[in-house]
Amino acid sequence: MAESGAAGATGAGELEGVLENLRALSGEVWTAAVLLKDGELGASTLPPGVDRERYAAMLAALASIARRLARENGGSSFSQVRIKGEGGHVLLVSLEGGGTLVATTGPEARVGLVLYDMRNVRKEIEKMTGSGEGGQG
Amino acid sequence: MRRIFGRLVLLGAAAGAFYALLNYLRDSEGAKKGDVQMVLDTGATVEPDPAEAQEFADIARKVLEIDRENR
Numbered sequence: 199m200a201e202s203g204a205a206g207a208t209g210a211g212e213l214e215g216v217l218e219n220l221r222a223l224s225g226e227v228w229t230a231a232v233l234l235k236d237g238e239l240g241a242s243t244l245p246p247g248v249d250r251e252r253y254a255a256m257l258a259a260l261a262s263i264a265r266r267l268a269r270e271n272g273g274s275s276f277s278q279v280r281i282k283g284e285g286g287h288v289l290l291v292s293l294e295g296g297g298t299l300v301a302t303t304g305p306e307a308r309v310g311l312v313l314y315d316m317r318n319v320r321k322e323i324e325k326m327t328g329s330g331e332g333g334q335g
Numbered sequence: 336m337r338r339i340f341g342r343l344v345l346l347g348a349a350a351g352a353f354y355a356l357l358n359y360l361r362d363s364e365g366a367k368k369g370d371v372q373m374v375l376d377t378g379a380t381v382e383p384d385p386a387e388a389q390e391f392a393d394i395a396r397k398v399l400e401i402d403r404e405n406r
Contacts, residue, residue, distance in 0.1 A: 228402045229402050244405065245405050248401060248405050249401075252401075253398070253401060256394050256397055256398050257398065260391065260394050260395065263387065263390055263391060263394075264373060267373060267381065267383055267387060268373070268376070268381075271375060271379065272375070272377065272379070273375030273376050273377045273379065274376055276373050276375055276376065277374045277376050277378075278373070278374045279372070279373045279374075279391075280371070280372045280373075281370065281371050281391045281392065281395040282370040282392075282395075283370075283395035283398075283399050284392075284396050285399055285403060286399045286402070287395075288395040288398050288399065292376070302398060302399060302402045
């Protein structure tokens with residue numbers, strides 16, 4: 199599946215540029231991806247040949263569980279999630295309008311620093327996906 | 336006396352081995368406390384219960400597998 203072109207007027211290309219910048223900034227990031235509200239992959243740094251639909255489905259499942267847990271615990275959504283898995287971390291940062299910024303790292307990554315960098319690029323991504331201030335979300 | 340002492344040592348060693356095995360099995364059982372941490376939009380930090388944490392960990396493992404395969 200091609201990545202969704204629904205990432206605002208700017209398109210997925212610029213969004214990918216921001217994700218590549220995030221990877222360059224935070225050298226410990228393996229893959230960065232933007233999951234749109236509808237569960238489609240807005241952009242990612244995944245190499246060609248990866249089943250993007252399957253990858254997006256797994257990220258959507260993580261975001262969905264996180265939102266459900268947030269509601270069960272008195273919030274309306276999550277702000278960030280850190281999951282330590284076998285051989286690495288999966289990090290989720292919520293975007294305004296229901297999207298999610300996701301990054302994966304190795305097991306020895308400084309997760310706090312990566313989350314800080316993710317939060318820093320969040321506004322830029324929200325503007326591009328049209329979910330930030332003045333956006334449609 | 337020496338015989339009783341010898342048996343006590345053997346019994347201690349067996350108990351130690353059993354305890355080590357129990358810990359090993361418990362550790363390899365999946366998501367551990369602190370593996371999943373969530374910050375809500377309210378600012379509160381939440382740690383999901385073991386079943387929910389396991390759900391997170393299972394999906395995260397698959398995501399990381401794909402990433403590792405393609406690095």
